[in-house]
Amino acid sequence: MATVLLNTPSRVEEKKRETKIEVRKDLPIGQILDGDCIAAMRTIPANSIDMVFADPPYNLQLGGDLSRPDGSAVDAVTDDWDKFDSFAAYDAFTKGWLAEARRILKPNGSLWVIGSYHNIFRVGTAMQDAGFWVLNDIIWRKSNPMPNFKGTRFTNAHETLIWASMGEKAKYTFNYRAMKTLNDELQMRSDWVLPICNGQERLKKGGTKVHPTQKPESLLYRVMLATTNPGDVVLDPFFGTGTTGAVAKRLGRDWIGCEREGNYREAALERIEMALPLDESALKTMQSKRQAPRVAFGSLVENGYVPAGTKLFDKKRRYSAEVRADGSLVSGKETGSIHGLGASLQGAPSCNGWTFWHMEAGGQVQPIDAQRQLYILATED
Amino acid sequence: MATVLLNTPSRVEEKKRETKIEVRKDLPIGQILDGDCIAAMRTIPANSIDMVFADPPYNLQLGGDLSRPDGSAVDAVTDDWDKFDSFAAYDAFTKGWLAEARRILKPNGSLWVIGSYHNIFRVGTAMQDAGFWVLNDIIWRKSNPMPNFKGTRFTNAHETLIWASMGEKAKYTFNYRAMKTLNDELQMRSDWVLPICNGQERLKKGGTKVHPTQKPESLLYRVMLATTNPGDVVLDPFFGTGTTGAVAKRLGRDWIGCEREGNYREAALERIEMALPLDESALKTMQSKRQAPRVAFGSLVENGYVPAGTKLFDKKRRYSAEVRADGSLVSGKETGSIHGLGASLQGAPSCNGWTFWHMEAGGQVQPIDAQRQLYILATED
DNA sequence: AATTACTTTGAATCTAGGC
DNA sequence: AGCCTAGATTCAAAGTAAT
Numbered sequence A, B: 001m002a003t004v005l006l007n008t009p010s011r012v013e014e015k016k017r018e019t020k021i022e023v024r025k026d027l028p029i030g031q032i033l034d035g036d037c038i039a040a041m042r043t044i045p046a047n048s049i050d051m052v053f054a055d056p057p058y059n060l061q062l063g064g065d066l067s068r069p070d071g072s073a074v075d076a077v078t079d080d081w082d083k084f085d086s087f088a089a090y091d092a093f094t095k096g097w098l099a100e101a102r103r104i105l106k107p108n109g110s111l112w113v114i115g116s117y118h119n120i121f122r123v124g125t126a127m128q129d130a131g132f133w134v135l136n137d138i139i140w141r142k143s144n145p146m147p148n149f150k151g152t153r154f155t156n157a158h159e160t161l162i163w164a165s166m167g168e169k170a171k172y173t174f175n176y177r178a179m180k181t182l183n184d185e186l187q188m189r190s191d192w193v194l195p196i197c198n199g200q201e202r203l204k205k206g207g208t209k210v211h212p213t214q215k216p217e218s219l220l221y222r223v224m225l226a227t228t229n230p231g232d233v234v235l236d237p238f239f240g241t242g243t244t245g246a247v248a249k250r251l252g253r254d255w256i257g258c259e260r261e262g263n264y265r266e267a268a269l270e271r272i273e274m275a276l277p278l279d280e281s282a283l284k285t286m287q288s289k290r291q292a293p294r295v296a297f298g299s300l301v302e303n304g305y306v307p308a309g310t311k312l313f314d315k316k317r318r319y320s321a322e323v324r325a326d327g328s329l330v331s332g333k334e335t336g337s338i339h340g341l342g343a344s345l346q347g348a349p350s351c352n353g354w355t356f357w358h359m360e361a362g363g364q365v366q367p368i369d370a371q372r373q374l375y376i377l378a379t380e381d
Numbered sequence C: 001a002a003t004t005a006c007t008t009t010g011a012a013t014c015t016a017g018g019c
Numbered sequence D: 001a002g003c004c005t006a007g008a009t010t011c012a013a014a015g016t017a018a019t
Helices: A002-007 A009-025 A037-042 A087-104 A120-129 A176-182 A217-227 A243-250 A262-274 A280-286 A297-302 A338-346 A368-379 B002-007 B009-025 B037-042 B080-104 B120-129 B176-182 B217-227 B243-250 B262-274 B297-302 B338-346 B368-379
Strands: A031-034 A049-054 A105-115 A133-142 A158-165 A191-194 A233-236 A254-259 A311-313 A320-323 A329-331 A334-336 A358-361 A364-367 B031-034 B049-054 B105-115 B133-142 B158-165 B191-194 B233-236 B254-259 B311-313 B320-323 B329-331 B334-336 B358-361 B364-367
Touching (some): A031 A262, A037 A254, A087 A120, A105 A120, A120 B120, A158 A217, A191 A217, A233 A243, A329 A338, B031 B262, B049 B080, B120 B133, B158 B217, B233 B243, B243 B262, B297 B368, B334 B338, B358 B368
Parallel strands (some): A031 A254, A133 A191, A233 A254, B049 B233, B233 B254
Antiparallel strands (some): A105 A158, A311 A320, A311 A358, A320 A329, B311 B320, B311 B358, B320 B329, B329 B334
C-alpha cells in the first residue's frame, strides 16, 4: 500500500536526504551576501542552516575621547553601525535578525551570539523570548585585555557568548570528546581563556586595522569544533572580516556570510582565500595554554587563610606588621604589600614576602607561603 | 543675615548630616525583615541605603515565589506557551523588587545582582529598563565547580554578577586602590576566581545543607570592600542564610536583610552573631591619591622643596622649564601650571605634571612627585 | 646573532570639583 | 548645566630599535 510505503523509515530518510540536497543546492555556500543581514537572510531557505554565529553591534554608547596615562589616544569604536537611538531601537533590531536566524536554522541547529554587558542582557532576553533554549553562557576571559585607564571600574576583561538550541526539547550537536581532548582530558568549562586578536592575525591595511573588533580565530575554532560537524553549514549575519569563514574553511565546514560594508567583504574574501585547511601543528597552537596558578596575597585574606588583623613577623621577630582588609600590611606608619613593606623595613632593594613574613597557625610559626600552598591545594581543579 | 547663614557650606553640610542621622534612625539596622521582600522594602525610607546586594531566585518555575501580574498563580511549566508565561511572570517579579530597591537606594548608591544564564539576561535587561547604569558585569569563576555529569554541555563553571549605579551620570563608590592592592598591584579584573562555599563555611543542620545556594563569604567580601565604605548600610532582599550580613559585620558595614523562610532567618542570625568584626586598623585599606589630601605645587615652592628658579625637564630632556616664585613654570615664551605647560608643550590634551616634570635633587634625577611625597610625610598630622 | 629596551595597541559606556 | 582647571591613571603582547 502506498501509505505504508510512504511511512517506512527508509522512505522517510530518503525524502529527508532529497530535501536536504535540494536545499543545499539553493544555498549560497562560500559567499558573502551584500546588504542588510535581515534582508540577506530572507533569501536563505527555511530549515537549512546548522549553526548561526552572530557578533552583532554592541551598542557601546561611548562618551568623549579617552586618553591613556601617557597621553596617547585610545582608538575607539565610533563606527555608525554601532549607533542606536535607544534600547528600544536596539531591541527591535535584535528581534528582527533573531527571527530570521530562527527561520533558517534547522530544528537541530544552534545559535551562538557574542556580546558585552552593553548588549548581551538584551540579546539573551530576546533569544529566550524568541523560543531559543539557552544551553550555556560562555565567558571569553581575555588574557590580555585593555586596562581601565582611569581607574574607575574593574578592568573589562571578558566577553560573553550565549549558546542556544531551537527549543527545550530540541537536539543539538555537542562534541564532548573533542572538547575534553582539547582541554587536557578535563571537561571543557564555561570559561575560556584566550588572547585577543592581534599580531599577525589582525588584518591591517596601510598600518591600521581593517575592522575595529576582529575576533580571534581561536574563539571560533572552539565554537565550531564543539557544536558543529564537518560538512555543516555555518551562517554569520555580521560577517565583518570573515573570521567565521576562515575558521569554517580550516575545519571543513561550509559557510555563508552577510556583510554591508564593501571593504570588510573584500578583506574577508581575500583572507578566506588564503586560509589553509587544518594541519596538526597549527591545531596545537590554537589551544589555550594552561597557566601556573598565580595567587595574590589578597586572595588568602578574602578566603580567611590569612584573615585581616593577623600579626606577621619575620623569622627572628625583628620586624612585625599587621594584615589589613585589602591585603596590604601596616607596620607603624609604613604600609605596603607583603613584598614592598618587607623590603623597606629591611632597607633592602627587594624582598620575597611569601618567605619573609611568618604567622602563627595551628600552634606553629610558619611562613605565609604555607598558607598559599594550602589555598592552592584547596582550589585546584 | 539669616540667608547668608543658611547658604554657608558648613550649614549645608550640617543639614545633610542631620537628614542622614534622621533617616538612619528609622532604619532596621542589623535586622532580618520577615515576609516578601517587596513588602519588606516598602517599610524602608527612600534614599537611605548605600548598597543593595541581591541574589534572587532563578528557577523560572517558582511556584509560590511567583504570581502573574494579575495576581493569579503560575502553573507548572510544561510547554512553550507556559514557558513564555513563566518568563513574563519572572520579569514582573524582577521589575517589582528592582523598583523598590531603586527607591530605597541613595542617589550615589549602587546595586549588585548575582545570577546564572537562566535569569541574568532578564534581570540585566530589567535593570537597564529601570534606569540603572551598568558599571561592570563580573564573572565569578568557580575554582571547584560541579562537573557536568552527562557530558551534554560545557561545565557550568561560573556565575555572573552585575554592578550598576543609579544612572549614567550618578556617582558611585569604587575603592580602586584597595582592589589593586588585593590583586598584587594589578588592576582588579572583571573575572574573579573564587572557590565555591563548602567545608567549614557551609552551614549544615543534621548533615544536610541549610540553604541550596549559599554564597561564599569571599565573594561578598570583595563586593563590599570594592564598592562600599565602612559605616555604609547594605541591604539584601534575598538574605537566605545571611552571607551578606556576616561579611558586612566583619567589614564594619551595617546591614539589613529580607527573608521569608523562618529557618533561614534563624540560621542567619545565629551565624552573624558568631561573626567577628575586624578592628579599625585592620579595616583600613590603601587609599588612592584621588582621596588623599591635595598638595598644591606652590606649597613646594614656598617651602623650599622645589625652590623658585629650579630647572625642570621631562625624562628624555626634550622639554625644559623654570620654576617661578608663584609656582608657575616658564619655557621660552610659554607659561603655565605644571600640568598645563606639560600638556601644551607636548601638544597633548592633558598631562600629569607631577610625573612628567623631573628635577635634580641630591645628585639624582627625580620626578617632582618625589618632592611632594617628602612634603606630605613631613607635614602629616 | 642574541639580548634588552623602548614603543605601540586592544569592543571603553573611563575624573572631580569649583564657579 | 556647562565650562574650566587641577591632577590621577595602564596590562599584556607584539613589534621595533638599540646594544
